[in-house]
Amino acid sequence: MGKSSSSKDAQALFHSLRSAYAATPVNLKIIDLYVGFAVFTALIQVVYMAIVGSFPFNSFLSGVLSCVGTAVLAVCLRIQVNKENKEFKDIAPERAFADFVLCNLVLHLVIMNFLG
């Protein structure tokens, strides 16, 4: 009785989340996809390191941190370009994107230095 009701609750919760997410604008969905890609790549590298060993540790760190950094910057962009977020309503989406590009350039410069 309890079990079936809780699984029904979970189904209802999942359903409502999906329907709520369907209302998200397309540009935010693209950012989510991009974040998912970065996190997935990071996970692959962690699994690979667990199998192969941590020998070129600097390469591992830079590979994973480039993914994590990319994901974090993308999330920051998503927060700033979200129309429903009132906190950053003063910042224009163009300005947010320019910040994002600049931060990414710095991140990848550092990663390139640390990779070899």
Place this chain on the structure above:
Amino acid sequence: MGKLWVIFVALISILLPFLCNSFSPETPTDRRVLVLLDDFAIKSSHSLYFNSLKSRGFELDFKLADDPNIALQRYGQYLYDALILFCPSVERFGGSVDLAGILSFVDSGHDLIIAADANASDLIREVATECGVDFDEDPSAMVIDHTSYAVSETEGDHTLIAGDGFIKSDVILGSKKINAPVLFKGIGHSLNPANNLVLKVLSASPAAYSANPKSKLSTPPSLTGSAISLVSVVQARNNARILITGSISMFSNRFFRSGVQKAGSPTKHEKSGNEQFSTEISKWVFHERGHLKAVNVKHHKVGETEEPALYRINDDLEYSVEIYEWSGTSWEPYVADDVQVQFYMMSPYVLKTLSNNKKGLYSTSFKVPDVYGVFQFKVEYQKLGYTSLSLSKQIPVRPYRHNEYERFIPAAYPYYGAAFSMMAGFFIFSFVHLYSK
């Protein structure tokens, strides 16, 4: 007048090297020996021993121990290379010789033979104490052994001991085995346990004890059994060698010539072992044997011959050193399989046994550890009876230079791929983000 002066200086400068043919690292054997005696009768009663020394090329200078003119050094130069104290009863040395003088003589690398006797004076005991052995404090005590005494016509008091508890060392006692026991009549001594430089060469049998042979034993003797040493040697850290014995008569012609039969043993030896023992051990004390030198310490990278100023971590290197032993007349190759080199920084990172080519060249090769810092090549060789070798050579070890690290490691390709795919992802995402409105 001035011309004469110039000639004199030139003469001195030419002759000086010949005047100073004393102890040197190149010829470690002693040459000039001062023998201090209680009275000149010892010179004739111990003539066999002295003649064997003379025949081996030593210049013996016999002096009475209380001669007011004896001196060990003049103008800061030692006049002798070795000192033999055959003066057990001397209370005060004559001249400028004293306890401190003898100790600094030894401290400067010279050799010493001390023979005491039943009536050894406090001075001789003090010299022995400073060398790390303690003679029995009872002035009337002698070493008595009721099981391994030397058989004689009269029953006696068993103070004439037939000792055969030799140290097992070919370098100290020679490679030829001493078959006959050594006759010993005198006082025993014990080794200072805190002194690890002093060695028992001839030890008393387990049944021996040190007591006054003329009186009855009322209290247990202070020195008993194998703790009693009859003859001991010391090799100081500066390789000075000292021989200490409690019996001056063991060097006498009478003991050299006398036959010996150990109590309880059926074999009667025609000749005691004293002559062989005394001769062999004097060869050791006077550096005719067991004196090592190490020369030509070399190290270089494998495949090169030049000695580098520093190594890099994980370099392969070769180390070699030549070790020779002084045979009394020339330097002979030293052959042993237990010489080790350490690659040392606070503690040995590498410890390798050197292999030798039977001609004195010891070499090995090893990999520099994966640690950088200032290292030393160290050879610390201390073997019973041989002079100690202590070599160290400093060498820095540097880490890889920034361009010496491995590039494009296959195992890291996924990481490279991830980093570049993130860049590509950023590029594509930027376009999609800008044009998707």
